[in-house]
Amino acid sequence: MRTDPIRLPAAIVLLLTLAACSAGGSPEDDGAEQEQAITAAQQAAESAAAPPAEGTAEAAPPAPTCDASQVQGLVGQKADDAVAEQARGDAGARHVRLLKPGQMVTMEFNGERLNLEVDAAGTITSVRCG
Numbered sequence: 226m227r228t229d230p231i232r233l234p235a236a237i238v239l240l241l242t243l244a245a246c247s248a249g250g251s252p253e254d255d256g257a258e259q260e261q262a263i264t265a266a267q268q269a270a271e272s273a274a275a276p277p278a279e280g281t282a283e284a285a286p287p288a289p290t291c292d293a294s295q296v297q298g299l300v301g302q303k304a305d306d307a308v309a310e311q312a313r314g315d316a317g318a319r320h321v322r323l324l325k326p327g328q329m330v331t332m333e334f335n336g337e338r339l340n341l342e343v344d345a346a347g348t349i350t351s352v353r354c355g
Contacts, residue, residue: 237266290337291318291354299352304343313339318354 313321318339
């Protein structure tokens with residue numbers, strides 16, 4: 226699990242502030258509490274700086290495989306299932322989708338997807354990955 230680089234210093238400042246502002250007790254108790262807070266902050270800093278244990282690291286997202294430049298020649302042609310599947314293979318994409326005018330689509334980027342935008346007549350107007 227990765228931590229936000231701002232959280233660690235903020236936690237240290239908070240711990241030190243709480244230790245310095247604690248009310249009551251003798252000065253020796255305050256010194257002991259402050260020492261404990263400093264030790265806890267140092268341990269937190271060390272654990273945040275340590276590399277994650279093996280097997281717990283987050284998997285990197287797959288590298289994009291789609292290359293729309295390979296199928297730009299399809300612009301102006303009629304789109305059908307066979308053309309879409311051939312374009313998917315030629316572009317090296319895992320998935321292909323036809324985007325029709327006014328169609329609702331998700332906006333997440335997928336580097337393994339080929340998008341074929343078509344007009345109302347079914348003619349390909351744009352080819353892009355994502």
